[in-house]
Every structure is written in structure tokens, then in C-alpha cells.
Amino acid sequence: MNVSVEGNRGLCGNVNGLPRCRSITQTRNRNHKLVLLISLSLLGAFLFCGLSGIFIFYWRKKRPSMDDEDKNGEDFFSISTFDGRKTYNQILKATGEFNGAYCIGKGGCGSVYKAKMASGETVAVKRLHSSSEMVNRVDFLNEVRALTRIRHRNIVKLHGYCSHAQNSLLVYEYLEGGSLVESLNNDEVAQAFDWNKRVNVIKGVAHALSYMHHDCSPPIVHRDISSKNILLDSECEACVSDFGTSKILNLESSNWSNLAGTYGYLAPELGCSMKVTEKCDVYSFGVLTLEVIKGEHPGDIITFLSSPSTKNMELRDLLDHRLVVPSLEMKKLITSILIIAIRCVNSNTEIRPTMYDVSQKITCFISDI
Incomplete structure (x- = not known):
């Protein structure tokens, strides 16, 4: 072996003491495999991000947040058993569009109505007054935030709420004993x-x-x-x-x-x-x-x-x-x-x-x- 090339790393050839060089074909195949591996990894990452984005978008569409409710003003968010616009229309019908004959109580920010739903279940519907809209809106959101966090036998159960362009409603279990x-x-x-x-x-x-x-x-x-x-x-x-x-x-x-x-x-x-x-x-x-x-x-x-x-x-x-x-x-x-x-x-x-x-x-x- 020639002393002038001895000790140099990476050398190859038909010289005694050096390894054989890979063919051009082998080198190309190796590079192609590397490129393919990197491409597949990137494609997988893009697909994962894309699917995650679609899932989050779909989930938000199906289950709007409280902020979404504020923006569109016409969504009914069901906490348990009620179904959106259908329930809203049932409430209007059950209360005679909030006729005073169905009113069972009045408070500082709203009136409460007794409503018998199509299912036969009786609920109490609190309709916020529109006179002091901003104050009532804060009270409405406070009540929703609190009652969606808690469940206790001695705390009234909130079935759902409706943030509509004309009415803001809270739907509770109906308690026969009154206040x-x-x-x-x-x-x-x-x-x-x-x-x-x-x-x-x-x-x-x-x-x-x-x-x-x-x-x-x-x-x-x-x-x-x-x-x-x-x-x-x-x-x-x-x-x-x-x-x-x-x-x-x-x-x-x-x-x-x-x-x-x-x-x-x-x-x-x-x-x-x-x-x-x-x-x-x-x-x-x-x-x-x-x-x-x-x-x-x-x-x-x-x-x-x-x-x-x-x-x-x-x-x-x-x-x-x-x-x-x-x-x-x-x-x-x-x-x-x-x-x-x-x-x-x-x-x-x-x-x-x-x-x-x-x-x-x-x-x-x-x-x-």
C-alpha cells in the first residue's frame, strides 16, 4: 500500500489495504431510500396535523363553546337531554309564547315559566328580562358557567340553556314545592x-x-x-x-x-x-x-x-x-x-x-x- 494514502479516512479503491468502493448504482439506491424515508415521515406528520385540525373543527361545530354562543346568538346548547331548535319551539308552544298564565315566579333579572314538554316532562324555564340587557347577559353567563360545573342533589339541575336573538332562556328541573x-x-x-x-x-x-x-x-x-x-x-x-x-x-x-x-x-x-x-x-x-x-x-x-x-x-x-x-x-x-x-x-x-x-x-x- 502507498504510504501517501495511508491513514486517510473514507478512501476506497482497488489498492491493496483499502476497502472496495460502492458502485454508483448502490450509492443512488441508498440516497433514494433516505429521501423516501424522509418524505414518508413528513407526509405522516402533515396527515396527522390535517386530521387533528379537521377533528377539532368538527368538534367545535358540533359542540359550540360559550363564546360561540355569544357570536351567533341563536344556538341552543344541550347539556343533557334537550335538542336545540326543536326544544326552543316546544318551549314557546308550552308557555303560549311566555304568556303570563304560565308564569310561576318573577325575579330581578327574569321570569320563570312552567312548561310541559312533548316528552311529558315538566320543566321550569327562566326567561331573562330584556330591560337591562347587558346586566342580564352577565347574569345569564354566570349562571351557565356555575351550573355546568356542579352537580349536587341540593342544587337545582340545569338541563340546558338557549341564547337566542329574541330570548335568553335557562331550562331547569321543575320542583313542585315552589320557593x-x-x-x-x-x-x-x-x-x-x-x-x-x-x-x-x-x-x-x-x-x-x-x-x-x-x-x-x-x-x-x-x-x-x-x-x-x-x-x-x-x-x-x-x-x-x-x-x-x-x-x-x-x-x-x-x-x-x-x-x-x-x-x-x-x-x-x-x-x-x-x-x-x-x-x-x-x-x-x-x-x-x-x-x-x-x-x-x-x-x-x-x-x-x-x-x-x-x-x-x-x-x-x-x-x-x-x-x-x-x-x-x-x-x-x-x-x-x-x-x-x-x-x-x-x-x-x-x-x-x-x-x-x-x-x-x-x-x-x-x-x-
Whole structure:
């Protein structure tokens, strides 16, 4: 072997000590295979991206987001059993195009109608007022966002919603018992609304709020717990409703917001601070509990309960006199629940318990009877 070529890498030829060179044909075949491999890889990548894009587009077309609803204004998004425009037309027919004869309740941002669907199922349809469109639109979206996140036996079930050019509708399960405030304000109904049923309503609301505050991530604050927003089924089981002013807490934010809620149930700290916390609902729950036991809104009694003179108040001052005097066991249970309610309405937020603690204690009190 020639010394001048010895040690040079990549050399080939018919020289003793060097490897044989590949033929031109072999080199071309090798290059062709490399090009083919790269081409197939690129083609596979393009196909994958293309199919993914088609799938995402199709999925969005089939299941529009809330933003899509806002843009077209005429889509009905089915959460469970309802079918778009067909359902919308059924609702119009079932309510006589929202005739007052089918109206079963009115609130600040909408009216509720009873509608019997073609399937035979009866639903409650909340139609938002058009007078303050922007405010109602925010309430509408708040309610949809909250109720599509949560499922609990003591929270009203949202079947679906309709964002139409003429009507914004929320379709709920229909609860035969109506609102809690109606049961308390009607003497005949209130007398049948006995102590056991009232305790069960308090327990149900406590469970719902505990779920919203402690089992949902991020937590949800209702902000308008009041007797008009508690619905009852045929067995007097309570369901929390009307999530128009609810707020999904941002754990990385201070959660400042505009004042919302019903006068008489608002936590006192909201008068000087617009910071929303779970303790706002705790206060409202305390007021509601006092109202259920007394049979009417406690009013100025709340201020009296926070003063040192509370010891001078007797249990009978806090009971609904339309009902028979509770038994000794029931009196003990009611007293224990009232003690919790008084802590809930304390002006000091640090003294108020969490809804988880309230829910657990009420369950224990009931089980001890």
C-alpha cells in the first residue's frame, strides 16, 4: 500500500489495504431510500396535523363553546337531554309564547315559566328580562358557567340553556314545592311545614354550600342565598337556585366585585369592602336558618343576637308560633342549630364557621336524635 494514502479516512479503491468502493448504482439506491424515508415521515406528520385540525373543527361545530354562543346568538346548547331548535319551539308552544298564565315566579333579572314538554316532562324555564340587557347577559353567563360545573342533589339541575336573538332562556328541573319564601309566607302551607321538614331544609342548604365552597375547584360563592332562591321538591328537599350573581373564585386574585345579593341577607363587611369570600355565603346562611326556624325574616333580631344581651333572649322568641311546640329532642336540635346560626351572622368574619364545619355539625346533631 502507498504510504501517501495511508491513514486517510473514507478512501476506497482497488489498492491493496483499502476497502472496495460502492458502485454508483448502490450509492443512488441508498440516497433514494433516505429521501423516501424522509418524505414518508413528513407526509405522516402533515396527515396527522390535517386530521387533528379537521377533528377539532368538527368538534367545535358540533359542540359550540360559550363564546360561540355569544357570536351567533341563536344556538341552543344541550347539556343533557334537550335538542336545540326543536326544544326552543316546544318551549314557546308550552308557555303560549311566555304568556303570563304560565308564569310561576318573577325575579330581578327574569321570569320563570312552567312548561310541559312533548316528552311529558315538566320543566321550569327562566326567561331573562330584556330591560337591562347587558346586566342580564352577565347574569345569564354566570349562571351557565356555575351550573355546568356542579352537580349536587341540593342544587337545582340545569338541563340546558338557549341564547337566542329574541330570548335568553335557562331550562331547569321543575320542583313542585315552589320557593321557600312562599312556604313560609302562606299560613296554611307553613303549618304543614313542620320542624322536621325545616331542619331538613337547613341541612340541605348547608350541604350544598359546603360542596360549592370546599368540593369545587376553584370554589364557587353563590352571593344571593335567600328564601326566594331556595326551591323545594315534593318531599320538601331543598335545592339552591339562581346563580346569576355567583362568582367562581380566582385563587390567585383578591376577588373584588360589585355589590350583589338581597337586602337583609348581605354580610355587613360588604358595606365597606367589595371583596367576595365564602364567609359572605356563611352570613346569608345564618340569616336564612333564623328565618326558617322563626317563620319570617329575623330583621333587627340579628343585631340583638350579636350583642351581650343575647343571654336574655328565650328560645320561644326565635320559634315560629304557627307550629306546635317542639318536643324535647327537637327543641335540643333546634337550639344547637340556632347556636350555629348565631355564629354565622357574627359581624366578625373570623368567628363565623366554614360551611364544611356547619354541614358536618348539623349532620351530627340530627344523627344524635
